[in-house]
Amino acid sequence: MYLGRVIGTCVATVKYTGLEGYRLLVVEPVGEDGAPCGEPHVAVDATQAGPGELVFLVGSREAALACEPTFVPVDAAIVGIVDAVTVAGSPS
Amino acid sequence: MRLARVRGTVVATIKHPAYEGRTLLLCQPLGPDGRPKGDQVVAVDRVQAGEGDLVLILTEGNGVRQLVGPQAGPIRSLVVGIVDEVDLP
Numbered sequence: 001m002y003l004g005r006v007i008g009t010c011v012a013t014v015k016y017t018g019l020e021g022y023r024l025l026v027v028e029p030v031g032e033d034g035a036p037c038g039e040p041h042v043a044v045d046a047t048q049a050g051p052g053e054l055v056f057l058v059g060s061r062e063a064a065l066a067c068e069p070t071f072v073p074v075d076a077a078i079v080g081i082v083d084a085v086t087v088a089g090s091p092s
Numbered sequence: 093m094r095l096a097r098v099r100g101t102v103v104a105t106i107k108h109p110a111y112e113g114r115t116l117l118l119c120q121p122l123g124p125d126g127r128p129k130g131d132q133v134v135a136v137d138r139v140q141a142g143e144g145d146l147v148l149i150l151t152e153g154n155g156v157r158q159l160v161g162p163q164a165g166p167i168r169s170l171v172v173g174i175v176d177e178v179d180l181p
Contacts, residue, residue, distance in 0.1 A: 001134040001169050003102070003118070031132055032099055032118055038131060046166075047106050056102060056116070056134045058166045062153045066108055066166035079166050080107030085118060087100035088143055 001058045002038075003082065004029050006049050010042045018072040025049060025078065027057060032087045043076035054082040094130075095122045095175065098145045102134050110165030117141060117171055119149050124180055135169035136160075148173035 008026035012019075023045040029038030034054070046066045049055045055078045058066060063077035096119035104116065115137040123129035133149055138159065141147045150156065150170045157164045159172070 001167070002131060003134060029131065046108055056104060056107075058168050060153060060168060062156075062166045062168040065153075065164075066110075068165070077166060080102075080104035080111060080116075082102055082104050084103045085100060086103070086143075087118065 001056055001079070002029050003031070003085070004043070004055050004057050004078070005034070005036075006051050006053050006055060006078075007040060008051070016073050018067075019044070019074070022046075022067060022072070023048075027055065027076070027078065030054070032085055041076055043078050044072070044074045045078045047078055047081050049078050049081050054085070056080045056082055093148045093150050093172065095124075095178065096120055096133065096147055096149045097122055097128075098141050098143055098147055098171070099132065100143050108166055110163075110167055111136070114167075117147075119147065119171065121149070122146075124178075126178075133169050135171045136167055137171045139171055139174055141171050141174050146175040146178075147171050148175060
């Protein structure tokens, strides 16, 4: 699981069955200081995150488990909207 | 599993139900030399680790389901140990 920032949305009308009704958001992995630290990618949104929000995501097969009950072909899912990251004495 | 340093905590009110009541720790994986190596990991705490602790993190879903249970849902990383010492002769 990792921190990320929502940087955009992705609309796909034609997609695999089971993915209907799920928002697709473009996220960029970030570190504790909010600096980008990975490749932007598309994730299923399971928490109604908005643009610019700091979120945390789960990858691989567990991402599909965020979209129960159907087993959907996703490998990244937003599973939480981060209120605060408190790091070594400096809340950010 | 990986050696990691607990950097701090992640607080999220709005989250998937599987994370309800679970403490989230932000961990920085370390190389054998103790220096940061690799991307930071958000992990569910299972051992009451604190900021600055040297810990073991499990980052594989099947292991998580064996510890948390089949209803673990979308959890993939757990803090499973607090390391006292690493000896690399």
